[in-house]
Structures are given as structure tokens and as C-alpha cells.
Amino acid sequence: MVEPSAFRGVIDFMAALGVYDIILPFLLVFTLIFAILEKTRILGTEEINKVILPKKNLNTIVALSIAFFVIASVQIVSIISQVMANVSLIIVLSVCFLMMVGVFYKEGEFNFTRDHPTFTKIFVILSFIGLVLIFLNAMGWLTYISWLISYWNADSAASIFFFAILIGFIYFIIKEPSKEKPVSLSK
Numbered sequence: 356m357v358e359p360s361a362f363r364g365v366i367d368f369m370a371a372l373g374v375y376d377i378i379l380p381f382l383l384v385f386t387l388i389f390a391i392l393e394k395t396r397i398l399g400t401e402e403i404n405k406v407i408l409p410k411k412n413l414n415t416i417v418a419l420s421i422a423f424f425v426i427a428s429v430q431i432v433s434i435i436s437q438v439m440a441n442v443s444l445i446i447v448l449s450v451c452f453l454m455m456v457g458v459f460y461k462e463g464e465f466n467f468t469r470d471h472p473t474f475t476k477i478f479v480i481l482s483f484i485g486l487v488l489i490f491l492n493a494m495g496w497l498t499y500i501s502w503l504i505s506y507w508n509a510d511s512a513a514s515i516f517f518f519a520i521l522i523g524f525i526y527f528i529i530k531e532p533s534k535e536k537p538v539s540l541s542k
Contacts, residue, residue, distance in 0.1 A: 380432045383439070384425045389418035437493040445485050449478075 369375065392398060392414035400407050425431050468475045491497050 375436065376429075376432050377426050380435050381422045381426045383435065385418045385422035388421050389414055392417060434490075434493045438489055441489040441493070442486065445482065445489070449482065 372378075393409050393411070396409045398413040398417065399410050401410055402408075425435070488497070491500070
């Protein structure tokens with residue numbers, strides 16, 4: 356039997372300290388929220404030495420608050436952990452695929468986006484669909500989708516069709532008339 360290595364002990368120790376379920380999710384959420392607030396300047400700007408800068412103090416408080424709310428929820432932290440692990444797997448698989456494609460080209464000759472724009476778009480769309488499926492699976496929503504598919508029949512299709520017509524009819528009744536001037540045919 357193979358004995359566990361010292362590094363496995365370090366990983367287990369960090370897990371016992373809460374690095375994976377408290378510290379890393381906190382840092383991730385804080386960094387993302389803070390970066391978004393700094394970039395968008397939603398909370399305002401201030402002028403320091405004739406340079407307009409975002410209000411770092413407000414951005415920091417809001418990012419800290421949101422990060423603390425996130426780590427207070429065990430369910431959100433588990434979703435973040437599961438999603439980040441799966442997204443990392445997709446990134447590794449994508450890099451492996453690109454390395455495999457790169458084996459067949461000379462150095463400097465291969466530009467994926469320039470040489471294969473349609474394939475690049477398909478690759479990005481498939482990656483986005485994979486990301487959406489990862490999020491849906493992490494939140495447990497794929498079980499509901501599979502439940503809906505298993506009970507799909509003519510009655511459910513007719514119900515959806517009926518509700519679509521009903522919503523369209525309601526929209527037709529309550530929509531605002533266009534404010535454009537009618538075109539006159541007479542001179």
C-alpha cells in the first residue's frame with residue numbers, strides 16, 4: 356500500500372483550516388466584485404492630484420460585504436467550488452486540444468482565430484454551453500430539466516403552446532401604439 360505523501364498532509368491541513376471553503380471563495384468573490392466596481396465606477400469617482408479615480412473605500416466596503424455574505428452561505432460556496440473545479444477542467448481540456456492541433460503546424464504558422472474563424476466561433480459557443488451546463492449542474496437544475504424531458508408529451512406541448520398564445524394575445528392587447536406619424540397617401 357502506498358503511504359500518503361507529506362504534500363497530501365499539507366493539503367488536508369489546509370482543508371481543515373478552511374482554506375478551500377472559506378479563504379479561497381472569499382478572495383475570489385472579493386477580487387471579482389472589487390475589479391468590477393473599480394472598472395465600472397458605479398459608486399462614483401473622486402479627484403486626487405487632478406486625477407479622477409474610483410472611490411476605492413466604497414468599492415472595498417461593498418466587495419468585502421458581498422464576499423462575506425457569499426462565504427456565509429455553505430450552498431453558494433459549494434456551488435463556487437464545484438463550478439471552479441469543472442471550469443478548470445474545461446480550460447485544461449481546451450489547452451490540450453490546442454496543443455494537439457499545434458503539433459501539426461510549424462512555429463509561427465498557426466493562428467487559430469485567423470485561419471479558422473468559423474471553427475473558433477463554434478469552439479467558443481461550445482465552451483459557453485459547457486460553462487452553462489456546469490453552472491446548471493452545480494445548482495442542481497439539470498435534474499429539473501431531465502424531469503421535464505421525461506414527462507414531455509402532447510399534453511405538455513399543447514400547454515406550452517396555449518400559454519405562448521395567451522402571452523402573445525395579452526401583449527397584443529396591452530402594447531402601446533406607435534407614436535410615429537401615419538404616412539399620408541394623398542398629396
